[in-house]
Amino acid sequence: MKDREILDEFIMPKCTGKAFLVKEGQSFRVIQIEGKQVASLIFFNAHNYKEQFMAEFSGGLNYFHPEQPGSHYRATKLYSKVPYENEMLSLTDNKIGDHFLGPPCTKAIMEALGEPDHRSCSDNFTDALKEFDIDLKDIYSPSAFNAFANIYIDTDGDGRLNIRPPRSEMGDYLEFTAHMDVLVVASACPDDVSPINDYECKAIKFEIFEG
Ligand SMILES: [Zn+2]
Numbered sequence: 618m619k620d621r622e623i624l625d626e627f628i629m630p631k632c633t634g635k636a637f638l639v640k641e642g643q644s645f646r647v648i649q650i651e652g653k654q655v656a657s658l659i660f661f662n663a664h665n666y667k668e669q670f671m672a673e674f675s676g677g678l679n680y681f682h683p684e685q686p687g688s689h690y691r692a693t694k695l696y697s698k699v700p701y702e703n704e705m706l707s708l709t710d711n712k713i714g715d716h717f718l719g720p721p722c723t724k725a726i727m728e729a730l731g732e733p734d735h736r737s738c739s740d741n742f743t744d745a746l747k748e749f750d751i752d753l754k755d756i757y758s759p760s761a762f763n764a765f766a767n768i769y770i771d772t773d774g775d776g777r778l779n780i781r782p783p784r785s786e787m788g789d790y791l792e793f794t795a796h797m798d799v800l801v802v803a804s805a806c807p808d809d810v811s812p813i814n815d816y817e818c819k820a821i822k823f824e825i826f827e828g
Pocket of ligand 1: 721723737806
């Protein structure tokens with residue numbers, strides 16, 4: 618893969634968000650430059666912001682997909698919500714294997730963690746979308762691909778959600794390939810309260826490649 622041309626690369630500072638376009642056929646990497654940091658990602662059809670990525674729906678569809686039956690929460694195919702149901706992106710490289718299909722942190726989650734005024738991924742998404750003249754409340758999908766999140770559900774048959782520090786270290790990455798023109802909205806998760814970022818917020822790097 619070294620012969621592919623890098624079209625753009627940038628660092629998302631800790632506790633911030635960034636929105637960027639990835640064209641159909643292009644790929645992008647979400648890279649740990651310090652390690653143990655979650656990047657929460659939401660996706661939109663770049664030409665129709667109503668067509669949003671739906672994490673839980675993607676998990677359900679991946680469960681039934683013949684290429685990886687039963688791998689509900691390790692999805693490789695990311696779909697938009699009903700009524701669109703298009704494959705927006707696929708996860709083409711994920712050697713760590715850790716991600717969580719579900720909500721990113723929000724105001725209510727930070728309140729529940731006992732930090733009501735704490736910054737959340739929702740704040741990062743709001744700021745990032747301003748560059749595209751988009752108001753979060755008009756399009757918000759609380760359904761994210763939480764890259765590098767080390768979260769397990771029901772490991773002991775008790776229905777509990779287990780949040781652990783990320784296993785990913787410096788240099789680890791996930792790679793996605795876009796199957797439509799996609800607006801990617803990313804958040805370097807600002808939660809230093811729960812174990813999700815190992816209690817310390819860090820930066821994330823992105824690289825966009827020609828297909
Ligand atoms: Zn977060």
